[in-house]
Amino acid sequence: MNRPDIAVTGLGMLTPAGTDAETTWKGVCAGEPTAATAAQLSGLPVDFCCSVPFVDVPHSLGRRTAHRLNRSTQLALMAAKEALSDAGLDPLTWDGARVGVVIGGALSGTDVWESQYRLLREAGPRHVSPLVIPMIAPSTAAGELAIAFQVRGPSLVTATACASGATAVALARDLLALGQCDIVLAGGTESCNTPLIATGLAQLGTLSRRCDDPAAASRPFDRDRDGFVMAEAAAVLVLERAGDALARGHRPRALLAGCGSSTDAHHPIACHPEGRGAKQALRGALADADLAPRDVGHVSTHGTSTVLNDAVEAEAIRSVLPDGPLVSSAKGVLGHSMAAAGAVEAALSVLSLQHSLIPPTANLDRPDPAFDLDFVTGSAAHRRVEAVLSNSFGFGGHNVVLAFRSA
Template identity: 85%
Template sequence: MSRPDIAVTGIGMLTPAGTDTETTWKGVRAGKPTAATAPHLTGLPVDFCCSLPFVDIPAALGRRTAHRLNRATQLALMAAKEALQDAGLDHTTWDGTRVGVVIGGALSGTDIWETQYLLMREAGPRHVSPLVIPMIAPSTAAGEVAIAFQAQGPSLVAATACASGATAIALARDLLASGQCDIVIAGGTESCNTPLIATGLAQLGTLSKRCDDPAAASRPFDQARDGFVMAEAAAVLILERATDAAARGHRPRALLAGFGSTTDAHHPIACHPEGRGAEQALRNALADAGLTPYDVGHVNTHGTSTLLNDAVEARAIRAVLPHGPLVNSTKGVLGHAMAAAGAVEACLTILSLQHGVVPATANLDDPDPAFDLNFVTKTPAHQRVSTALSNSFGFGGHNVVLAFRAP
């Protein structure tokens, strides 16, 4: 079936490396890890994470708006605002009935759950905020973005664990291709570096335990990897049909060529040990985009720094892309922002296409010899590529691969 080309006309990001796209890109290129000991996690089995630099949220959103939102929703609004500015779009002049919103979320709102429950236990029910339900509802981020920018088309939340941000972008493509929307605000947001989530993930055995050296903890594809590092972030992309972007004289940052989505149907947490779902998602993305494996010059991996995930992903990449495209993971710098990760990494993949630079994988000092891949290590690779893939995999066996190409 013939589909219109889908353009990415704007991006916005807030990550541990920076509170906008430019500073995030500079931080990721510099390759300096952001993981650090967090005072609010003191005494827990894992007491470090990747947190955003200071950002004055009330100044950015208004004090009243900021007060009634959980942190993940605050970040989503700020990222969406930057993305719309980047796209050159003014929401006060558009037909909001033709604008959709799809935001990926997973554990966001846990900051409110924890603080409000403790307040109820310690001070009594009268002290619980009357806003607690809208503050913790999974639909909040998408709904608030829609309100802020008067987007009256479909408003959806994608919840596929750590693939949520990528799933949101894939759904946005379909809303545009089907003609339901002319513009879609899509991405992911996450802020759950809380004591309960940190403890739960540590009990699950997924977090790195390098409390003595947090900066060295996230080590994607390294022999010494021992788990991921929690992070918070938000990233939003503006997607339109390429013909519409051209008609208003806006050059896109990249084209979303296609995507592949599969489910392992194997285990609630662990990915399939043979990587069948991941491999099929890669193949599906290529087929959807009308590409051959040899068209791909770069893969931005999910690359979490866990033993099984990295092994399975490396195996899938090698099976589908035997020619050795440039491979990296940005989680060595940024940590794992879970529901936001796929959207953040989609933006970084687009920036790599734009600038002809693939950032190095931080802390990949000794690549696992079982992985025969063309890793970018130590310094960024300055190489122009026309097509790149961004991989995202999540608990529950969710696999999403996005294919981007230069416009």
């Protein structure tokens, strides 16, 4: 069976670098770190994170809607609105039964969990919101997008830890290729810069401890890296069959050419030390996209800034892509937004293809000498490439690689 080309026709993002896709792109290309001390984390072992700049949520979504949504869902809804506008689509005119939503989520809703439990303990049951259950349900983000845009096709939430956003994009591609949908809103969202999550991640030893210099804390592939920086973000991509987009007069931003997925089956938290699953996912994406290793000009890495993950990912890239593509990580600027990261980095990969520009890795001052890769550092690299791979790896051994090509 001939599989149709799947096009990315719209992008929407809210990240620590900006409250829309254009501003985020400029911030990432400028290589300006966004990590800063956060008041809500005061007194904790790690008291900094990367946060989305102020946005007037009630103005954007309406006061009643904003009131009943957790922060992650608010961000997802605003990102989806931007993506649909960018795609030139009006939900009032489409057949909602042929539209789907797939959103990645991991720790979403922790803001509500923590605040409502505090109310329960300090003020009693009568003060707990009657909306607490729908506000914390994992399915909330997809369901709220479906309500907002009258989507009556499949609506799903994917949960593959830090690969969740990429998994959502991959699943959306399948819904389109199989003819179950004509349009899918796909992406990821996360907002868990809360005391409990910050403490839990610090206890795991995964967070950077550079409390004296947060802006320098996220340093992917640097020999002085010591952990990642928590972040919040949301990104939504509009996916359609390329022929359908062209038929309505909309030029695609890029093509989602292939996807590779695997599981390490090794450890609840640590990646396989030899990168077994990462290599499998990389090779799977190449095969699915009908790409040779030499065709890949850029790899948008998972690049978390942790000692083990960066080492394993670097070895996997060197092994599978020996021709030396340009390599970068957006997490030096944006921090690690967990479930949203794969979707954010997919959107940035699309923009790299469109602009022939590859963002630098912020804080990569001294690349680890063990890594033999062509890192983009200092400033963005002007390079026209025809194919980009976007890597996402998550706790539990979840690995997803997305392959994008120029439209």
